Amino acid sequence: MPKKPIKTGLFITFEGGEGAGKSSQINILNNKLNKLHYNTLLTREPGGTAGAEAIRHVILSGGAEKFGPDVEAMLFSAARADHVENVIAPALKAGKTVLCDRFFDSTRVYQGATGKVNMDFLYALEKVACGDIWPDLTLILDISAEEGMKRANARRNNAIEPDRFEKEDMAAQEMRREAFRVIAENEPQRCKLINASGTEKEVAKRIWKVVEPVLKTKAV
Ligand code: TYD
Numbered sequence: 001m002p003k004k005p006i007k008t009g010l011f012i013t014f015e016g017g018e019g020a021g022k023s024s025q026i027n028i029l030n031n032k033l034n035k036l037h038y039n040t041l042l043t044r045e046p047g048g049t050a051g052a053e054a055i056r057h058v059i060l061s062g063g064a065e066k067f068g069p070d071v072e073a074m075l076f077s078a079a080r081a082d083h084v085e086n087v088i089a090p091a092l093k094a095g096k097t098v099l100c101d102r103f104f105d106s107t108r109v110y111q112g113a114t115g116k117v118n119m120d121f122l123y124a125l126e127k128v129a130c131g132d133i134w135p136d137l138t139l140i141l142d143i144s145a146e147e148g149m150k151r152a153n154a155r156r157n158n159a160i161e162p163d164r165f166e167k168e169d170m171a172a173q174e175m176r177r178e179a180f181r182v183i184a185e186n187e188p189q190r191c192k193l194i195n196a197s198g199t200e201k202e203v204a205k206r207i208w209k210v211v212e213p214v215l216k217t218k219a220v
Contacts, residue, residue, distance in 0.1 A: 009039075011133065011135045016180065029211065045102040046060070072115065109180055140193050141194050
């Protein structure tokens with residue numbers, strides 16, 4: 001007898017550089033989906049479980065910087081493995097639509113493109129951390145480094161210290177933007193590049209235009 005297929009929910013990840021507006025947009029999409037009676041789970045990386053939040057603190061405080069980007073990539077991946085196994089996979093299995101703020105594309109870009117970590121090593125880590133839990137859709141919010149940094153600074157109101165990665169210069173931010181664009185180009189099925197300039201409402205509209213048809217074809 002053929003195995004009964006396991007129905008799973010949709011897995012959507014949000015990606016982009018500093019100040020691209022991911023957090024606001026993920027909340028807007030979550031509210032919209034809830035209004036339409038989708039059962040959702042909103043989560044973020046690094047984080048999402050107690051263990052992963054502890055790793056988040058170690059990395060973002062700069063505590064792991066001295067070990068270099070290879071070790072940072074392993075830490076992000078360790079946090080991801082815990083997050084996937086204990087939060088994302090069970091939610092998908094329960095038929096929820098999972099919205100995740102950053103996922104492995106951030107590792108490819110921050111540790112790979114700007115940290116110069118070997119990409120094959122990162123792909124191997126992805127397999128270990130994710131198994132067959134792969135995003136159905138990745139929304140890459142695209143904004144110039146200059147505008148993104150302006151927004152990130154305004155958000156912080158210059159009051160809170162920038163984290164380990166926000167401290168890096170404009171050239172690094174620009175390189176990351178380019179790396180995200182390359183990912184979108186190479187994986188057009190999974191990744192959609194969203195113009196993140198303009199008002200929150202305008203960007204939310206662009207996102208919905210991409211998400212709506214995917215929901216119709218793939219949702220349980
Ligand atoms: P966070 O406060 O969540 O910022 P943001 O609003 O930019 O998402 O900080 C997460 C930081 O960690 C961010 O600068 C990107 C970085 N990061 C990596 O370098 N690699 C990764 O795999 C992930 C998930 C995040």
